[in-house]
Amino acid sequence: MGSRASRGILRNTTFVLFVLVFVVFGMLARNFLTLGNLQVILSNSSYIGIITVGMTFVLLVGGIDLSVGSIMYLSAVATSLVVNDLELSPWLGVVACLGVGLAFGALNAFAVTRLGIVPFIATLVTMIAGRGLGLLVTQSVQLDFPDSITLLATVRLGGVQLNILIYALVVAAAALFLAYTSWGRRLYAVGNDPEAARKAGLKVPRLIGSTYVLSGVCAALGGFVSIAQIGRVPAGFGRNNEFDAIAAAVLGGVSLFGGVGTVFPGALLGTVMIRVIQAGLVARNIDIYIQPIIMGAIIFFAVLLDALRNLQLKKLGRRNIMKMET
Amino acid sequence: MHASMEGRGPSMEAPEGAAFQFLGVTKSFFGVPVLREVSLSLRPGSVLGLVGENGAGKSTLMNVMGGVLRPDGGRMLLGGTPYQPQEPGDARAAGIGFIHQELNLFTNLSVAENMFIESFPTLRRTPAIDKRRMAERTREHLAQIGLDISPGALVETLSPGERQLVEIAKVLAMQPRIFIFDEPTTSLTAKETGLLFEVIRRLRTRRASIIYISHILGHVAELADEVAVLRNGELVATGPTAEYPVPRMISCMVGRDLKSIFPPKASAPQEEVLLRVEKLSQPGIVRDVDLTVHKGEIVGLFGLMGSGRTELARMIFGVDRYERGTVRVGNGLLPRGDPRAAIERGMAFVTENRREEGLLMNVSIADNIGLVALPEFARAVTGHLRRRRLQEATAQKAQELHIKATSYEAQPAKSLSGGNQQKVVLAKWLLAAPRILLVDEPTRGIDVGAKYDVYTIIGELARRGSGVLYISSELEELLAVADRILVMNRGELVGQFERSEFAEERVMRAAFRQGDEVRP
Numbered sequence: 001m002g003s004r005a006s007r008g009i010l011r012n013t014t015f016v017l018f019v020l021v022f023v024v025f026g027m028l029a030r031n032f033l034t035l036g037n038l039q040v041i042l043s044n045s046s047y048i049g050i051i052t053v054g055m056t057f058v059l060l061v062g063g064i065d066l067s068v069g070s071i072m073y074l075s076a077v078a079t080s081l082v083v084n085d086l087e088l089s090p091w092l093g094v095v096a097c098l099g100v101g102l103a104f105g106a107l108n109a110f111a112v113t114r115l116g117i118v119p120f121i122a123t124l125v126t127m128i129a130g131r132g133l134g135l136l137v138t139q140s141v142q143l144d145f146p147d148s149i150t151l152l153a154t155v156r157l158g159g160v161q162l163n164i165l166i167y168a169l170v171v172a173a174a175a176l177f178l179a180y181t182s183w184g185r186r187l188y189a190v191g192n193d194p195e196a197a198r199k200a201g202l203k204v205p206r207l208i209g210s211t212y213v214l215s216g217v218c219a220a221l222g223g224f225v226s227i228a229q230i231g232r233v234p235a236g237f238g239r240n241n242e243f244d245a246i247a248a249a250v251l252g253g254v255s256l257f258g259g260v261g262t263v264f265p266g267a268l269l270g271t272v273m274i275r276v277i278q279a280g281l282v283a284r285n286i287d288i289y290i291q292p293i294i295m296g297a298i299i300f301f302a303v304l305l306d307a308l309r310n311l312q313l314k315k316l317g318r319r320n321i322m323k324m325e326t
Numbered sequence: 327m328h329a330s331m332e333g334r335g336p337s338m339e340a341p342e343g344a345a346f347q348f349l350g351v352t353k354s355f356f357g358v359p360v361l362r363e364v365s366l367s368l369r370p371g372s373v374l375g376l377v378g379e380n381g382a383g384k385s386t387l388m389n390v391m392g393g394v395l396r397p398d399g400g401r402m403l404l405g406g407t408p409y410q411p412q413e414p415g416d417a418r419a420a421g422i423g424f425i426h427q428e429l430n431l432f433t434n435l436s437v438a439e440n441m442f443i444e445s446f447p448t449l450r451r452t453p454a455i456d457k458r459r460m461a462e463r464t465r466e467h468l469a470q471i472g473l474d475i476s477p478g479a480l481v482e483t484l485s486p487g488e489r490q491l492v493e494i495a496k497v498l499a500m501q502p503r504i505f506i507f508d509e510p511t512t513s514l515t516a517k518e519t520g521l522l523f524e525v526i527r528r529l530r531t532r533r534a535s536i537i538y539i540s541h542i543l544g545h546v547a548e549l550a551d552e553v554a555v556l557r558n559g560e561l562v563a564t565g566p567t568a569e570y571p572v573p574r575m576i577s578c579m580v581g582r583d584l585k586s587i588f589p590p591k592a593s594a595p596q597e598e599v600l601l602r603v604e605k606l607s608q609p610g611i612v613r614d615v616d617l618t619v620h621k622g623e624i625v626g627l628f629g630l631m632g633s634g635r636t637e638l639a640r641m642i643f644g645v646d647r648y649e650r651g652t653v654r655v656g657n658g659l660l661p662r663g664d665p666r667a668a669i670e671r672g673m674a675f676v677t678e679n680r681r682e683e684g685l686l687m688n689v690s691i692a693d694n695i696g697l698v699a700l701p702e703f704a705r706a707v708t709g710h711l712r713r714r715r716l717q718e719a720t721a722q723k724a725q726e727l728h729i730k731a732t733s734y735e736a737q738p739a740k741s742l743s744g745g746n747q748q749k750v751v752l753a754k755w756l757l758a759a760p761r762i763l764l765v766d767e768p769t770r771g772i773d774v775g776a777k778y779d780v781y782t783i784i785g786e787l788a789r790r791g792s793g794v795l796y797i798s799s800e801l802e803e804l805l806a807v808a809d810r811i812l813v814m815n816r817g818e819l820v821g822q823f824e825r826s827e828f829a830e831e832r833v834m835r836a837a838f839r840q841g842d843e844v845r846p
Contacts, residue, residue, distance in 0.1 A: 180454045182446040185439050189432040196430040201415055201444055259434045 013305050014253040018269050025280035032283045041275050046167035047226040048244050049271040052252075053174045054218025055245040056267045057211040060178075060191045062258025063119040065215045067108060068245055070130035072223030072238030075100040077134045079224065080143040080233065090148045097224045098217055104130060105216020109209035123212075127242070135235060143233040150231040163225045170218070175264035187211065191259030247299040248274045255306050344403070345370040345535040346391070346422075346504055351400035353386055353559075360386045362559045363400065368504065371533040373526060375550030375567065377543060379579050379745070379773030383559040384539050388506050391537075392424040393417035404504075423502030427509045429493050431481045438464040438477035441496050467495045472521045486513035494522065505529060505536045511545060512770070515630075523549060541773065543572045557581055580775050587774060588806035589781050593788035595623035595809050599656075600793035601673075601762050603642060606651030611637045612817040615651070619762060619793035624784065626808030627797045629837055634817040635797045636678060639764045642795075643675040644668045655762065672761035674698070676751055676768055678797075684751040687740040691731055694739050694750050695720040699757040723753040728779050745776030752783055763787060766797045781807055801833055813837050 026033045051068050058065045075097040083093040104126060111122035155162040178184035190197045190207050198204050219238075227233060252270020254261025261267070277298060281291050344367040353361040360383050368374050378384050389395040391402065393411030402409045404420055411417045417424065431440050438460045439446075447456045447463070464477035473491045481489060490513050497505070507526070511519045526536055526549060540546050546553065546567075553570040555563040555578040563570070563578045570578075576587070601619040606612060612634050619625050629635045640646040642653050644665040653660040655671040665675075677684055686694055696703070696716050703716040717735070724734045727749045731737045739750055748768060755763065765784065769777040784807065788794050798804050804811050805828050813821035813836040821836030823829075 176454075180457075182448070182453070182455060185435065185446065185455065186443065188434055189439075189443055192432040192434045193430075196432065199414070199426075199430050201418075259432075 014269050021273050029283040041279050045271050045275040046163040047222040049167050050170050050222035051219050051245045052248040052267050052271050054215035056249045056254050056263050058215045059254045060187050061208045061211050062191050066123040066242050067126035068219035069238035069241040070127045071104045071219040073134045074130050075220035076223050076233045077137050097220050101216040101220025105213035109212040113205035113209045140235040145231050153228040250302040347403040349401045351397045353397050360559045364561050368535045370535050372551040373536045373549050375546035375553045376539045378556035382556040421503040423497040424506045425497050433482035436478050467499045471495050471525045487515050487518040508539045543575050592785045593622050596621040602654040604652045608648040621791050622788050624788050624794040624808045626804035626811040629814035633814045635814050674755040674760035674763050676765045678766040685739045688738050692720040692734040695753045698754050723757050727753050745772035748772050763794045
C-alpha cells in the first residue's frame with residue numbers, strides 16, 4: 001500500500017507543496033498570512049500569473065519560452081509610444097501592446113516550427129534581441145505612464161480589482177480551452193508524443209506554433225496589467241520574469257517533459273506559491289543577496305520533483321506481478 | 327525455385343470483383359529493389375494471410391497500400407478503380423484501415439480521447455467537445471471487441487494488451503472496408519488474441535477484406551482463407567490456406583526446405599556451476615527464487631507473459647534492485663544493483679527491447695558490434711584502439727552470424743531488418759565472449775531463418791563452455807534448445823524439467839499452475 005500512497009503524493013505534488021509553503025511561511029513570519037496580505041499577494045500575482053498561463057501552454061507541447069520578459073518590455077515600449085508620444089487613447093495602447101506580443105509570439109512560432117530551431121535557443125534569441133530592440137528605442141530611459149493608464153488599476157467591478165478579474169478570466173478561458181476543446185486536448189497529445197500526433201494526422205506545427213503566439217500575447221497582457229499597477233517601466237522591466245513564470249508552472253505541476261499539467265488549479269497554485277515565497281522572504285527581511293539563492297533552490301527543487309515524478313510514475317506504472325493474484 | 331511458384335495461376339491474376347488489387351507494383355530504396363512486380367488481389371469477405379521473412383517486403387507493400395510510401399511502378403485498383411494515395415489520410419478516406427505494429431496512443435489522454443483525437447464530436451455550434459457522446463460511442467466501439475474498460479480511463483493505466491485492443495478499436499471506429507493488421511498479437515494475452523480473432527471473423531462475415539500479417543504462422547493458418555508468401559520482394563506463392571500448411575509456408579518463405587526449424591543440439595552441461603541465485607526476493611515481483619546455471623548449460627526460463635521472467639533477469643544482472651537473496655558468479659558474490667560488476671565477471675544480458683536498450687540505431691553495424699569488447703582492443707598504456715584488429719573481429723562476427731548488409735562499416739544499425747538487428751545485438755555480446763549469457767526473447771519478431779542462426783549461435787556459445795539463461799515464451803524453442811527448463815509463475819519458480827522429462831503438456835501445465843484459477 002506504500003506504493004499507492006507515494007503514487008498519490010506524486011500525482012498531487014502541487015497540493016502537498018502548496019500546503020507546505022503556507023504552513024512554513026505562516027510559521028516563519030507571523031501576521032504574514034493575514035487576509036489583507038493575501039489579497040495583496042493575489043493582486044501582485046496577477047501579472048505573473050497571466051504570463052504563467054501562456055508559459056503553461058508552451059510547456060504542455062514540450063517547448064519553453066524564454067522571451068516573455070523581453071516581450072513584456074517591448075509591448076510596454078509600444079504602449080508608451082502610442083499613449084505618451086502619439087497621445088492616443090489608452091485603448092489603442094492596449095491594442096498596440098497585445099499586437100506586439102502577438103507579433104513576437106508569432107516570430108517565436110515561426111522560428112520553432114518552420115525553421116526548426118530548438119525552442120530554448122529560438123526564444124533565447126528573441127529574449128536577447130528583443131530586449132536590445134526595446135532599449136534601442138528607449139535609450140534605457142524609464143517610461144512613465146499617464147493617469148489614463150494607471151487609473152485602470154483602481155477600477156473595481158463588484159468589489160474585485162480589475163487585474164484580479166482579468167487574471168481570473170484568463171485562467172478560466174485557458175482552463176476551459178485545455179479541457180474541453182479539440183485544440184486543447186490535441187496540445188496534450190502533441191506533448192505526449194509528437195511523432196504519434198503527426199501520424200494521427202494532427203497539424204503538429206500549427207498546434208505548437210499556436211502556443212508561442214498565445215504565450216506572447218499573455219506576456220504582453222501581463223506586462224500591461226503590471227504597468228497599470230506601477231505606472232512606470234524601467235529598463236529592466238520584465239527581466240527574470242520568464243524564470244518566475246517557468247518556476248510557477250513547474251511548481252504547479254506542469255511538466256517540462258510536456259503533456260502533463262493544468263492551468264487550473266495547477267499553474268494558478270504555482271503562481272500563488274511563488275509569490276507567497278517571494279513576499280515571505282521580504283517579510284522576514286531576508287538578505288537581498290540571499291533571496292535569489294533561495295529562489296534558485298526552490299526552482300531547482302520544483303524541477304527535481306518534476307523529474308522524480310516522471311521517473312517514479314513510470315516505475316509505479318510498471319506492473320506488479322504478484323499482486324495480480326488477487 | 328519453381329516448386330514454390332505453384333498456385334500463382336492466371337486465375338489469381340484477375341479475379342472478378344476483387345476488393346483490392348496490386349498490379350506489378352515495384353519499389354526500390356537507393357537502387358535496392360524491395361518489391362519486384364508484386365501482383366496480388368484481395369477478395370471481399372476474406373482474410374489474406376501475408377507471410378514472409380523480415381525484410382521480405384511485407385511492410386513496404388502495406389505502406390504502399392496505406393499511402394505511407396509511393397510505388398515506383400505498377401498500379402493499384404480499389405474495387406476496380408485506380409487508387410493512388412498521396413498520404414495516409416487518403417488511404418483512410420478510401421476506406422483502408424491500417425493497424426500498425428507499434429502503438430500510436432497518447433498515454434496522457436483517455437481512451438475516448440484517443441479514439442476521437444482526429445475528429446472530436448462537438449456540441450452544436452460550439453468548439454466544446456461533447457464528452458458524453460464521445461464516451462457513449464467509445465463504449466460501443468469497445469463493446470464490439472469485447473473490451474471492458476471505462477472510456478474515461480487514461481491509457482497509461484492500461485496493460486499492453488488493452489492498449490493494442492484500443493488501437494484496433496480506433497481503426498474499427500473509422501469503419502473501413504479493408505483492414506491491414508500488422509503483427510497485432512505481439513502484446514496480447516491468449517485470451518485477448520481470441521477476442522481479436524472473433525472480431526476479425528465477424529468483420530469477414532460483414533464482407534470486409536482483411537490482410538493479416540504475422541510471424542506466428544499458426545495464427546495465419548487458423549485465420550486466413552488464403553495465404554500469400556513474399557520472399558526478397560517477390561510474391562512466391564499464393565493459394566488457399568488449406569493447401570499451405572505451416573511447414574509449406576516456411577519452405578516458401580525461406581526458399582529452401584530447412585532440415586528442421588531447430589539446429590541439432592551441440593552442447594552438454596558440465597559439473598562446474600557458473601551462476602548461482604539463492605532466495606532472490608523483491609516484494610511484488612519475485613519470491614525466493616533459487617536457480618543455477620552450469621558450464622555449457624542452456625537453462626530455459628519459461629513462463630507466461632507477466633510472470634516475472636524479465637524482471638528476474640534484470641535483477642540478476644543488477645539493473646533492478648532486489649530486497650533479499652544472493653547472486654553468485656563462480657564463488658564470488660555479485661553486488662546488488664551494479665551491472666558493471668556483472669559485466670566485469672563475464673555476464674552479458676541481451677534484452678527483449680533491442681530497439682530501446684540494445685542498439686545504437688544511428689551508429690554503424692561494426693561499431694555496434696565492437697561496443698562491449700572495446701577495452702580488449704585498446705593498446706596497453708595509451709588506450710588507443712587497434713582499429714584494424716577491431717574491424718577484422720567485428721567483420722568476422724558479422725559474417726559468422728549471416729548479418730545481411732552491404733557494408734558493416736558504413737551502414738547504420740537502423741537500416742537493418744528486425745532479425746538482422748537482433749543478430750547485431752547478439753554479435754556485440756558474443757565478441758566479448760561472455761561466461762554467462764542472459765537472453766530475453768532473442769527470437770521475438772524475427773523470421774525463421776534468423777531464428778535458426780540465433781539458435782546456432784547460442785548453442786555454439788554453450789558448446790564453448792558458457793552458461794546461458796534463455797528466457798522465452800515459445801515453449802517449442804526451449805524444448806529444442808535447452809538442457810533444463812525452469813517454469814515461472816507469478817514471480818515464483820514452480821517447476822523444473824530435465825531434458826529427459828521434456829514434454830510440452832507438462833511444462834504448460836506447470837506454467838498455468840494447474841488447479842489454480844487458469845488465466846489464459
